Structures are given as structure tokens and as C-alpha cells.
Amino acid sequence: MEPTLDNYKISCELLGHSLDVRAVSAGGRTPDGAQMILSGSRDKTTKLWKAIGDEYIESVTLKDHKNFISYIYFLESEQWICxxxxxxxxxxxxxDAFVPLLTLKGHESTVCSLAAGLKSRSIISGSWDKTARVWLISETGDVTFTVLQGHEAAVWAVATIPAQQKYVTGGADKCIYYWNAQGEKLRLLKGHTDCVRALIPLPANSLLSCGNDAVLRFWNEDGECVREMSGHTNYIYAMAGNPALGEHIVLSCGEDSTLRMWNVITGEQLGDPIVHPAISVWSVACLQNGDIVTGCSDGVVRVFTKDQSRQAKESLLRAFDMAVATHKSQLSEEIGGVKKTDLAGQEALLSNGTREGQTKMVRHVDGSIKCYVWELGKWKLVGDVTGATGGTQENSGKKLHEGKEYDYVFNVDISDTEPPIKLPYNRGEDPWQAAQQFIHRNNLPQAYLDQVANFIIKNSDNAQTVIAQPTTGYQDPFTGGSRYVPGSSSSNVQGAGNMDPFTGASSYSTASSNTQSGTNVNFVRGSDKHFPVSTYRTFDTCDAKKVLEKMKEFNNKLTCEEGKVGDEILLAVIRLTEKSPELDPTALEALMMLLKWPAGMLFPVLDVLRLAVRHEVVYSLLHNSHNVLNFVLPQLGGAAANQLMVCRCLANGLTHPEGRKQIEAQLPHIVELVSGIRAGSANLQIAIATFYLNVSISQTLDVARPEVCHATTSGIVELLKWASDLEAWYRSMQAIGNLTTTSSGQETIAQVVSVDYVMDKLRELTNTQQDENFTKVNLVGQALLAVF
Structure with a gap:
């Protein structure tokens, strides 16, 4: 009679690992003939479990790896645990040994799969370094290896076909390759649409494969995929077979919490899947007595049996069923991939928000989920969260980068003109090693090592969940706490979080710090208004010590002819960053001297100016004595750092009557210069949008001038043609909303703005990135549509 999973019940649960059990394997036998179980974990240990009667006890714990265990293989011919x-x-x-017989080194990244080699005392390994290696170990302990090179991404799966003297490998490039014993490529199989994660050779030179596309594929000896077996709803991580079950019977497990059994000849699924009380069933193994072993993300090794004599006591059976039922109910109660039970209750509204525009989902006592936004010092209801999609393969919670799996993948914006680069990291990995690899991969200066490593330490240990909000602390891994770059200590927008101009807003953020991509959360709009805005936005924060150090560094590189000054001059200038600076004519004159420095050294001086012009009397003196705008406006056509600082100067200068008078007098010319900027970091986009928002505020608080409204509207339209940051979009659309409240603005907008164009751009933008800002951008967009 053909076995089915319906006959299997829990036999025992092996508790001892403190983190995910990533690998399980059948081990050797004890003197009394009982088979051992091997398990490997994210806790960096491998455990041997020996059968004592119907129970298993932890016999040996191996602790020789420096990072998590990704795979275990028992080489039966040599009785080796690999x-x-x-x-x-x-x-x-x-x-039964406690220390390694050998440690094989040579792979350049994670080793994620193992199998027996074609020769005795040999094994084959697959790695994230895109290669497989065949290792041959002599009787004297000498090691030689052959590299199988051809995959374009991580090699996740390896297998051996002894009858054909061939190796098979599968990778994140979606390809399966056959190799001869000499390491020469023989055949390529294509068909999977995502990473190939496991391979099992079958009789008649056939092959079974599975992967992240949630499909098992049966390949005949001619390399044709003749059968696809579907049933899993998410990544398939592992497969196992055992003659005790039948040569055509295979087990599979994966990210959908299930273990499944298949007849690969018919393609039929045998019985209902066994659901586990954990998201990820990482690994599966078969024992020779027909029992099945699984390793899961809850840190538990489980043994299932069809032999009634080995099935668990009624209490454990009930406890397992209850845990599964609870897990199923939690899976069904999700919004946007977030479990309702993980959401904070209404008590979360008693804590202040961390920045203007922060959003939060809150669980109410009646079971409803509502979205709130932090605005003007209090939580305001956005509306009910009515539905979401989640639990899909794309929304699995696993971070893949270049076919490799990581706990965190941070986005790093190091250039205004280049796309972000990725910083991947796994828990338990040496932060300095990860930082060094990141520096080497991207040809970055070695001086960044400590800063990158310290950033990883800070952000990986306390990574945000999808329902948490981004931290407001400044977190630039390249500058850390000891080095100044433009904006690193002065990039705070009033009411918003710190954002470094060269790494962007929340540049080092995990995928989980925002709403997960692929999620479709529907909000029912509340009654909150997003415009008119009447409070000017300013850029206020500053670490004067770092700015001074940078100015001293540049000053020391200059000659007297180039503008070198004494340290006392720099000290006088830095005092202008204070909240209430003394009106020292010497300091103002010194600042004007420094504004004549070479453009490449100007950004710390502009940073000081950005803070000084917040004060109306200071701005007035600088304008009356030197017409300071004539010094800074040419920098809008210069380096990105200078562009950023000038836009912040303009935004801050608009917060008082003297600044508005002078800036609005030249507004068409200023807008023309700003509109010449066609690319830039998130911080630059936000600075430009804030400048326009402050101009629009001035028009709502005073008599609106048609020429100012026209120039502002034109500038916003130009910004929206290339801006991609959602916060910049939000402020830009608030500015448009402000102008619609004035008669001059309404006439101008009707002439300049194509609302359909703006909304099409908004839809395009929000289809490609949905973070916590998406909600408020969507709402302000709907509010604008209502106006028009």
C-alpha cells in the first residue's frame, strides 16, 4: 500500500536549538542499531540526537563554525558528519567526535549544499560564490578540489549520479547544469522561474528539482521537463527521499509552513500536507525506519511517524494540533503581511510620534485596524485599514540579493547620479567582515570600514518590523560619529527625521522597515486636511563641532591667496550656527570671506549660512552689506552638496519677512536655476520641495502675487518630472494645494498644471515603491483631485 502523509503523526519534538533549525539529516547508527538525527541551526551549532527507546536525547553539540549552519550531510561510506x-x-x-577531523576552506561565501562525491572520501559542495567544488580527501588528510564554474549566481543545490559518473548543480540563476567527473559542463536544463533550491536524482537517469517558484519539476533522461507538481504556495526549500518509503516517493517542505509527500511518477500529492506551527520548514530528512524529520524556523526538530507504537502521547498530539491551529488562525489574520496580533493596541497612541508624517497601524478593541498619522503634535485618524494581500512568495519575508538569502539588505545611496547599492547582512556574521566585503565589492575607501561595521551592529540587532517606524537618529555609516559630510549633522527638517544627503532618507533601511513590496493595503480616507499648510518648514539640526572640523580641514589645504584664514576666524563663523547668535560684525564679515572659497570646499560654509539665515536680522545684515544671494545662487549649477545647501538656505530664508522679500524678488530667476537640477538624492529632492512649500505658505499668509504663484507652480511641475522620493512628492503636492486656496494660484495652476499628468506620475511612482509615506501621498493626491 502506498504511504501517505495522512498516516503520519508527531512522534517527538527535539528542543535544544535557540534559533532556526536550518538543516536536518539522518546520521549514523548507535551500537544498538538505532539511527541518529543530525540538526544544524542559526545558533551556529550542530547537534547529534541519539534514540533511547522511542525518545531522542541530545548526545553531542558541535560548536566549531563561526556562523550559522546551512547544510548537514552524513557521508555514510566514511561515517563522516559534514x-x-x-x-x-x-x-x-x-x-561521536567533538572536534573536526578537517575544515575545508576555499569557498568565498556561504556553503549552502553538500552531497557525496563520485569517488570515495569525496564530497561536492555548492556556494553563494557561484561555484561548486568537488573535494577529495586522501587517507593522509591531504585535500584537493575541482571547481565547477559556470553558474551566474549562487549554487544552492548539488547532487551526484554515480551510475552516470555525473554531478548536477542548481542555482539562483534558475539553471541546472550537468558536469562530468573532470568538472566539464555537459548539459543545461532551463524551466524554473526562480532559484533552484534542491535536487534529487531518480531511477532511469531522471531528476527532480524544486525551488523558489514553488514548483517541483520532473526531468527525464533526455533533459525534458515532463511533469510539474504544484501544491506549495511559497518557496520550496528542501526535498528528501528514502527507499523505506519507495523509490518514487519524495518529501518536500518550504516557506508555506508545510511538509508534503509526492508520487513523482504520477505527480500526485499523497495525503494532506502536514502544517507546522512555524512559517519556514527549512529542511526535511527520512530515516530508514520510515520516520520523517523536519527542521523549522521556530528552532524545533520534529519527528513524524506512521508507526503507531512510536507516535506521541495524547498530550503532545493535542499540543501540536493546538499550536498548528493557532498558527493557521494567525496566518489568516493578516493585513499587508502583518499579523493583527502583532499590531499595537490603542495604548500606542499615548506615545508621541517620532517625526511629522509618521504612520502607524493600531488594533482597536473591536478588532478593527485603523491607520493614524502624526501631524502637528498629535495622532490623526487616516481611516480604516480594510484589506490587504499578503503571504505570497514575493511577500515571504525572506530577503534575497543576487540569489542569496539574507536577514537584512540595506539600500545605500552614495551618489546623486548612480542607483542605490545593496549592503546585505546576516545575523551572526562578523560585521567587520561584512563591511569589508561591501567596501571591496563597491570600490569604496577603506576609511569607511569602522563606520559601515558600526552601522551594521546598530541596525541589525534592533531591526524594524513592518509595523515599526524608521528611527529618527542620524545613521550614516560612512560618517559615523566622528566625520562630517555635507548635511550629515544638519539635515533635519522641522518635524521630520534626520536624513543624510548622500545616503538619502533612511538610506540604510531593511525591506522590513517599510510596507513590504507587493502589499496592497486599502485605506478609507478620513476627514484630515493635508493643505493649506501654514507652518514654515526649516532645516535646523547641526553638529557644530563636525562642521568646524571640516572647515579646518579645508582651510589647511588652502594658501593665503586662495582664502586661508586663521582659526579665530573659523571660530567666529561657527558661532553663527547657534540658535540665538550674537550680532558680531566680525563673524558676518568672516562668513562672507569663506563664501569665496573654491566651490569644492564650500559646502560646510554653506551649511553655516543655512543656519545663520534663519535669523531675520542676520539675513538682513548679510543682504544689505553683500547681497548674499548673489554669492550662493551660482552654486545651484554646481556640485550636488552645494545645491543641497543652497536649497536649504532658500527654504530657511523664507521663514521671515526680510528673506521672503529678497527671495521672491528674484523668484523667477531662482526657479529657473533650481529647475536646472534634473537628478539628485532624496534629501536634495526634499530640500527643493520644501523651498517650494515655503513659498506657497507665504502666498497663503499674505496677498498672493500672480508672478510668484506662476514661478512656484512651474518649478514644482519640473521637480515632479524627475523626483522619486515620496516625501518630496508629498511636500510638492501640499504646495500645489496651498496655491489652490488663493485666487491667483487657482488661475495659475489651471494654466500650468496638468492634473492628469501629475496623478499619472503619482500612480507610476506609488506602484514602484510603497513605504509608509505612500498613505499620505495618496491622500493628498485624492484631495487635489477633489479640488480640481
């Missing part, structure tokens, strides 16, 4: 790790090594142990 463990692969994220530390790029393979440890080989004799059974």
Missing part, C-alpha cells in the same frame, strides 16, 4: 556554514567553510567530523 557541516556547511555561512562562514564559507565545511567541517568534517568523525561520528
Amino acid at each position: 557541516t556547511a556554514s555561512n562562514d564559507a567553510t565545511i567541517c568534517i567530523y568523525n561520528q
Whole structure:
């Protein structure tokens, strides 16, 4: 009679690992003939479990890897326990040994799969370094290896076909390759649409594969995919077979919490899947007595059996069923991939928000989920969260980068003209090693090492969940706490979080710090108004010590002819960053001297100016004595750092009557210069949008002037043609909204703005990035549509 999973019940649960059990394997036998179980975990340990009667006890714990265990293989011919790790090594142990017989080094990244080699005392390994290696170990312990090179991404799966003297590998490039014993490529199989994660050779030279596309594929000896087996709803991580079950019976497990059994000849799923009380069933193994072992993300090793004599006591059976039922109910109660039970209750509204525009989902006592936004010092209701999609493969919670799996993948914007680069990191990995690899991959200065490593330490240990809000602390891994770059300590917008201009807003953020991509959360609009805005936005924060250090550094590089000054001059200038600076004519004259420095050294001086012009009397003196705008406006056509600081100067200068008078007098010319900027970081986009928003505020608080409204509207339209940051969009659309409240603005907008164009751009933007700002941008857009 053909086995089915319906006959299997929980036998026992092996508790001992403190983190995910990533790998399980059948081990060797004890003297009394009982088979051992091997398990490897994210806690960096491998455990041997020996059967004592119908129970298993922890016999040995191996602790020789420096990072998590990714795969375990028991080489029966040699009675070797082989463990692969994220530390790029393979440890080989004799059974019951406590220290490795050998440690195989050579892979450049995580070793994620193992299998027996074609020769005795050999194994094959697959790695994230895009290669497989065949290792041959002599009787004397000498090690030689052959590299199988051809995959374009991580090699997730390896297998051996002894009858054909061939190796098979599968990778994140969606390809399966056959190789001969010499390491020469023989055949390519294509069909998977995502990473290939596991391979099992079958009789008649056939092959079974599975992967992140949630499909098992059966390939005949001619390399044709003749059968696809579907049932899993998310990534398939592992497969296992055992003659005790039948040569045509295979087990699979994956990210959908299930273990499944298949007849690969018919393609039929045998029985209902066994649901586990954990999201990820990472690994599966078969014992020779027909029992099945799984390793899960809840840190538990479970054994299932069809032998009634080995099935668990009624209490454990009930406890397992209850845990599964609870897990299922939690899976069904999700919004946007977030469990309702994980959401904070209404008590969360008693805590202040961390920045203007922060959003939060809150669970009410009646079970409803509502969205709130932090505005003007209090939480305001946005509306009910009525539905979402979640739990899909794209929304699995696993971070993949270049076919490799990571706990965190941070986005890094290091250039205004280049796309972001990725900084991947796994828990338990040496932060300095990860930082060094990041620096080497991207040809960055070695001086960044400590800053990158310290950033990883700070942000990986306390990573945000999808319902948490981004931290407001300044977190630039390149500058850390000891080095100044433009805007690093002075990039705060009133009511908003710190954002470094060269790394962008929340540049180092995990995918989980925002609403997950692929999520479609529908908000019912509340009654809150997003415009008119009547409070000017300013850029206020400053670390004067760092700015002074940077000015001293530049000053020391100059000659007297180029504008070198004494340290006392720099000290006088830095005092202008204070909230209430003394009106020292010497300091103002010194600032004007420094504004004549070479453009490449000007950004810290402009940073000081950005703070000084907040004060009307200071602005007035600088204008009356030197017409300061004539010094700074040419920098709008210069380097990105200078553009950023000038836009912040303009935004801050608009907060008082003297600044508005002078800036609005030249507004068409200023807008023309600003509109010449066609690319830039998120911070630059926000600075430009804030400048326009402050101009629009001035028009709502005073008599609106048609020429000012026209120039502002034209500038906003030009910005929206290239801006991609949602906060910049929000402020720009608030500015448009402000202008619609004035008669001059309404006439101008009707002439200049195509609302359909703006809304089409908004839809395009929000289809490609949905973070916490999406809600308020969507709402202000709907409010604008209502006006028009």
C-alpha cells in the first residue's frame, strides 16, 4: 500500500536549538542499531540526537563554525558528519567526535549544499560564490578540489549520479547544469522561474528539482521537463527521499509552513500536507525506519511517524494540533503581511510620534485596524485599514540579493547620479567582515570600514518590523560619529527625521522597515486636511563641532591667496550656527570671506549660512552689506552638496519677512536655476520641495502675487518630472494645494498644471515603491483631485 502523509503523526519534538533549525539529516547508527538525527541551526551549532527507546536525547553539540549552519550531510561510506556554514567553510567530523577531523576552506561565501562525491572520501559542495567544488580527501588528510564554474549566481543545490559518473548543480540563476567527473559542463536544463533550491536524482537517469517558484519539476533522461507538481504556495526549500518509503516517493517542505509527500511518477500529492506551527520548514530528512524529520524556523526538530507504537502521547498530539491551529488562525489574520496580533493596541497612541508624517497601524478593541498619522503634535485618524494581500512568495519575508538569502539588505545611496547599492547582512556574521566585503565589492575607501561595521551592529540587532517606524537618529555609516559630510549633522527638517544627503532618507533601511513590496493595503480616507499648510518648514539640526572640523580641514589645504584664514576666524563663523547668535560684525564679515572659497570646499560654509539665515536680522545684515544671494545662487549649477545647501538656505530664508522679500524678488530667476537640477538624492529632492512649500505658505499668509504663484507652480511641475522620493512628492503636492486656496494660484495652476499628468506620475511612482509615506501621498493626491 502506498504511504501517505495522512498516516503520519508527531512522534517527538527535539528542543535544544535557540534559533532556526536550518538543516536536518539522518546520521549514523548507535551500537544498538538505532539511527541518529543530525540538526544544524542559526545558533551556529550542530547537534547529534541519539534514540533511547522511542525518545531522542541530545548526545553531542558541535560548536566549531563561526556562523550559522546551512547544510548537514552524513557521508555514510566514511561515517563522516559534514557541516556547511555561512562562514564559507565545511567541517568534517568523525561520528561521536567533538572536534573536526578537517575544515575545508576555499569557498568565498556561504556553503549552502553538500552531497557525496563520485569517488570515495569525496564530497561536492555548492556556494553563494557561484561555484561548486568537488573535494577529495586522501587517507593522509591531504585535500584537493575541482571547481565547477559556470553558474551566474549562487549554487544552492548539488547532487551526484554515480551510475552516470555525473554531478548536477542548481542555482539562483534558475539553471541546472550537468558536469562530468573532470568538472566539464555537459548539459543545461532551463524551466524554473526562480532559484533552484534542491535536487534529487531518480531511477532511469531522471531528476527532480524544486525551488523558489514553488514548483517541483520532473526531468527525464533526455533533459525534458515532463511533469510539474504544484501544491506549495511559497518557496520550496528542501526535498528528501528514502527507499523505506519507495523509490518514487519524495518529501518536500518550504516557506508555506508545510511538509508534503509526492508520487513523482504520477505527480500526485499523497495525503494532506502536514502544517507546522512555524512559517519556514527549512529542511526535511527520512530515516530508514520510515520516520520523517523536519527542521523549522521556530528552532524545533520534529519527528513524524506512521508507526503507531512510536507516535506521541495524547498530550503532545493535542499540543501540536493546538499550536498548528493557532498558527493557521494567525496566518489568516493578516493585513499587508502583518499579523493583527502583532499590531499595537490603542495604548500606542499615548506615545508621541517620532517625526511629522509618521504612520502607524493600531488594533482597536473591536478588532478593527485603523491607520493614524502624526501631524502637528498629535495622532490623526487616516481611516480604516480594510484589506490587504499578503503571504505570497514575493511577500515571504525572506530577503534575497543576487540569489542569496539574507536577514537584512540595506539600500545605500552614495551618489546623486548612480542607483542605490545593496549592503546585505546576516545575523551572526562578523560585521567587520561584512563591511569589508561591501567596501571591496563597491570600490569604496577603506576609511569607511569602522563606520559601515558600526552601522551594521546598530541596525541589525534592533531591526524594524513592518509595523515599526524608521528611527529618527542620524545613521550614516560612512560618517559615523566622528566625520562630517555635507548635511550629515544638519539635515533635519522641522518635524521630520534626520536624513543624510548622500545616503538619502533612511538610506540604510531593511525591506522590513517599510510596507513590504507587493502589499496592497486599502485605506478609507478620513476627514484630515493635508493643505493649506501654514507652518514654515526649516532645516535646523547641526553638529557644530563636525562642521568646524571640516572647515579646518579645508582651510589647511588652502594658501593665503586662495582664502586661508586663521582659526579665530573659523571660530567666529561657527558661532553663527547657534540658535540665538550674537550680532558680531566680525563673524558676518568672516562668513562672507569663506563664501569665496573654491566651490569644492564650500559646502560646510554653506551649511553655516543655512543656519545663520534663519535669523531675520542676520539675513538682513548679510543682504544689505553683500547681497548674499548673489554669492550662493551660482552654486545651484554646481556640485550636488552645494545645491543641497543652497536649497536649504532658500527654504530657511523664507521663514521671515526680510528673506521672503529678497527671495521672491528674484523668484523667477531662482526657479529657473533650481529647475536646472534634473537628478539628485532624496534629501536634495526634499530640500527643493520644501523651498517650494515655503513659498506657497507665504502666498497663503499674505496677498498672493500672480508672478510668484506662476514661478512656484512651474518649478514644482519640473521637480515632479524627475523626483522619486515620496516625501518630496508629498511636500510638492501640499504646495500645489496651498496655491489652490488663493485666487491667483487657482488661475495659475489651471494654466500650468496638468492634473492628469501629475496623478499619472503619482500612480507610476506609488506602484514602484510603497513605504509608509505612500498613505499620505495618496491622500493628498485624492484631495487635489477633489479640488480640481
